[in-house]
Amino acid sequence: MELNKYQKKAVSHVNGPALVLAVPGAGKTTVLIHRTNNLIENHNINPDSILSITFSRASANDMKERYNTTFPNFQSTAIKFSTIHSFSYTILREYAYRKNIKYTLLEGKNTPINKNALLRKIYLEINGEYITEERLEGIVNTIGYIKNMCFDIDEYMLNNNVEINNFKEIYMYYENYKLQNHLIDFDDMLVLTYKVLKEDKYLLNKYRNKYNYIQVDEGQDTSKIQMEIIKTIAYPNNNLFIVADDDQSIYGFRGAFPKGLLEFKKIYPKAKIFYMEENFRSSKNIVNVSNKFIKQNTLRYDKNLFTENEDVRPIQIVKAKTVLDQYEYLVGELKKYDELSNTAILYRNNISTLGLIEYLEKNNIPFHLRDMKISLFNHWMINDIVAFLTLAKDDTNISAFEKIYYKMRGFVYKKYINYIKTLNFNSSVFDRILLYPGLDEEYKQKIIELKRDFKYLSRLKPCEAISFIEEDLKYERYLRENSLKLGYTYDSLKTILFDLKLIAKNTPSIEVFLSRLKYLDYLSKKSVQAKNGVVLSTIHAAKGLEFKNVYMIDLVDGDFPTSNSIEAFYKGNYDLLEEERRLFYVGMTRAKEVLDLVTIKNRNDKKVESSKFLVEIEEMFKK
Numbered sequence: 009m010e011l012n013k014y015q016k017k018a019v020s021h022v023n024g025p026a027l028v029l030a031v032p033g034a035g036k037t038t039v040l041i042h043r044t045n046n047l048i049e050n051h052n053i054n055p056d057s058i059l060s061i062t063f064s065r066a067s068a069n070d071m072k073e074r075y076n077t078t079f080p081n082f083q084s085t086a087i088k089f090s091t092i093h094s095f096s097y098t099i100l101r102e103y104a105y106r107k108n109i110k111y112t113l114l115e116g117k118n119t120p121i122n123k124n125a126l127l128r129k130i131y132l133e134i135n136g137e138y139i140t141e142e143r144l145e146g147i148v149n150t151i152g153y154i155k156n157m158c159f160d161i162d163e164y165m166l167n168n169n170v171e172i173n174n175f176k177e178i179y180m181y182y183e184n185y186k187l188q189n190h191l192i193d194f195d196d197m198l199v200l201t202y203k204v205l206k207e208d209k210y211l212l213n214k215y216r217n218k219y220n221y222i223q224v225d226e227g228q229d230t231s232k233i234q235m236e237i238i239k240t241i242a243y244p245n246n247n248l249f250i251v252a253d254d255d256q257s258i259y260g261f262r263g264a265f266p267k268g269l270l271e272f273k274k275i276y277p278k279a280k281i282f283y284m285e286e287n288f289r290s291s292k293n294i295v296n297v298s299n300k301f302i303k304q305n306t307l308r309y310d311k312n313l314f315t316e317n318e319d320v321r322p323i324q325i326v327k328a329k330t331v332l333d334q335y336e337y338l339v340g341e342l343k344k345y346d347e348l349s350n351t352a353i354l355y356r357n358n359i360s361t362l363g364l365i366e367y368l369e370k371n372n373i374p375f376h377l378r379d380m381k382i383s384l385f386n387h388w389m390i391n392d393i394v395a396f397l398t399l400a401k402d403d404t405n406i407s408a409f410e411k412i413y414y415k416m417r418g419f420v421y422k423k424y425i426n427y428i429k430t431l432n433f434n435s436s437v438f439d440r441i442l443l444y445p446g447l448d449e450e451y452k453q454k455i456i457e458l459k460r461d462f463k464y465l466s467r468l469k470p471c472e473a474i475s476f477i478e479e480d481l482k483y484e485r486y487l488r489e490n491s492l493k494l495g496y497t498y499d500s501l502k503t504i505l506f507d508l509k510l511i512a513k514n515t516p517s518i519e520v521f522l523s524r525l526k527y528l529d530y531l532s533k534k535s536v537q538a539k540n541g542v543v544l545s546t547i548h549a550a551k552g553l554e555f556k557n558v559y560m561i562d563l564v565d566g567d568f569p570t571s572n573s574i575e576a577f578y579k580g581n582y583d584l585l586e587e588e589r590r591l592f593y594v595g596m597t598r599a600k601e602v603l604d605l606v607t608i609k610n611r612n613d614k615k616v617e618s619s620k621f622l623v624e625i626e627e628m629f630k631k
């Protein structure tokens with residue numbers, strides 16, 4: 009591969025601070041590998057003294073592998089390719105050894121105590137209710153954000169509107185618990201390492217002397233604390249080489265701090281800034297539109313994305329009438345390809361996969377789900393519907409009843425549940441409630457009606473059954489009243505119900521429907537390992553990847569960009585909307601040849617608007 013002149017310039021940089029600002033597909037990793045080799049071969053720099061920091065373990069391995077294939081005569085064993093976390097942990101372990109402290113990790117493999125389990129327990133203890141998976145993710149991200157931005161908790165609480173109940177109490181409990189038990193999570197690794205470097209001169213000097221040359225990939229997603237660690241180690245020579253694309257910074261919610269890049273010249277007035285603006289990945293059509301699109305952001309280094317690649321196929325905007333039409337369209341497209349691993353369907357939210365997986369399976373299209381941290385089929389709402397149907401089929405099932413008794417009409421109290429647990433397990437839960445001492449006739453009548461309705465429910469077709477749960481059993485009322493408390497918009501919860509009905513429509517009975525859900529769950533889990541199907545991924549998880557064909561779906565206003573970001577924008581805060589735009593841009597720039605932007609006009613039988621971003625791109629075509 010022949011490097012272009014801009015890549016060559018960056019590669020030949022040796023001493024002092026440098027920031028390489030690159031566009032998507034500019035060959036950032038390529039440049040880092042070639043520069044590493046240049047330092048060693050042409051400048052006699054000891055491979056031991058080069059530290060290359062990447063965003064994830066996968067990219068650290070990838071970089072090492074690429075180095076070895078590009079320069080097979082010089083194996084990379086001595087060069088350190090590492091994530092910032094694993095680098096920090098090396099320092100911290102050494103510190104712990106010297107001070108005779110034993111830290112136990114709360115995250116990663118083989119941990120005796122798991123971070124999520126601990127936070128679930130704390131949440132239950134403080135708030136008296138079980139936490140949803142999404143809310144847990146929210147807490148984890150917020151804690152991460154505070155640590156990575158080097159905030160003090162009080163300062164953070166003062167300046168932010170935190171939607172999680174008793175967040176400060178949860179935070180303090182978690183911090184104290186860890187402190188007392190010498191437990192640390194990944195965020196603490198960074199905070200503690202920074203502290204160690206400030207306090208322990210021996211370690212500071214040891215690592216400063218060891219790593220004379222520091223390179224950072226994906227600099228746009230480096231957080232404040234990470235940057236502080238890197239700067240501290242690089243001082244005073246400041247042989248710091250950062251490759252970044254500020255337009256691809258998409259982890260602001262976790263504490264990524266791209267503004268740090270915008271200040272690079274202030275921190276290092278003598279820093280060299282290199283630009284790499286040629287995209288080697290995508291067709292001219294995709295590059296030109298993406299370039300115009302990202303220029304609407306204001307907080308950025310201005311760059312001019314260009315390519316020598318040919319036009320292949322104009323970006324296509326597809327407006328499906330309904331969600332079903334969207335799936336039909338995708339299936340039609342996918343059937344055109346012999347090989348699917350070159351094709352990706354990208355979305356903003358994981359929720360988009362529920363109906364999609366049903367459709368792909370029905371059409372025998374293999375798929376590969378990336379990054380399924382939480383199984384969608386384990387979603388609490390799906391568990392609720394399963395519990396309703398299980399109870400309908402067997403009204404002695406107390407564990408199903410316990411999941412939903414307060415989510416439907418009938419006013420069943422916790423004390424009744426405790427009471428009926430002491431009674432004969434083989435009788436109907438409703439009959440058992442009737443035995444509770446002192447119930448009045450009117451209430452008993454309500455319970456008898458509820459029992460009758462569950463019998464009726466058991467005889468319905470699955471799709472009608474879900475509607476009956478929603479309307480007659482008043483599950484919809486529960487969702488409407490609690491959605492925000494549970495961390496959702498009511499519309500997004502309706503979408504899950506809608507997708508469940510879509511699956512239900514294809515099944516003849518409740519039993520078949522329940523086993524279909526189990527099967528789809530099994531398929532999704534299995535697909536994480538599969539390599540031969542169409543790739544289904546959130547845009548976040550597709551970062552750094554490239555595909556011949558990309559379909560971005562569910563491009564609906566309020567979902568993408570999120571309604572939060574739109575509201576914040578109207579109140580004068582542009583950060584969130586700018587991050588949404590960057591995310592959209594990351595999605596678009598994954599495509600080499602085919603890029604389809606797909607929206608829908610109706611969802612849950614309601615008209616929805618196309619994403620503002622899509623409308624904007626459509627306008628560009630008219631000009």
Ligand SMILES: Nc1ncnc2c1ncn2[C@@H]1O[C@H](COP(=O)(O)OP(=O)(O)OP(=O)(O)O)[C@@H](O)[C@H]1O
Pocket residue numbers: 009010011012015030031032033034035036037038253256288289551552553597
């Ligand atoms: N000088 C070059 N000539 C031809 N192809 C190149 C050159 N430099 C890089 N490439 C190719 O361009 C593609 C994009 O490179 P790479 O994945 O390193 O980009 P990137 O800058 O990391 O992209 P992104 O930030 O979008 O993830 C790769 O397929 C790479 O092999």
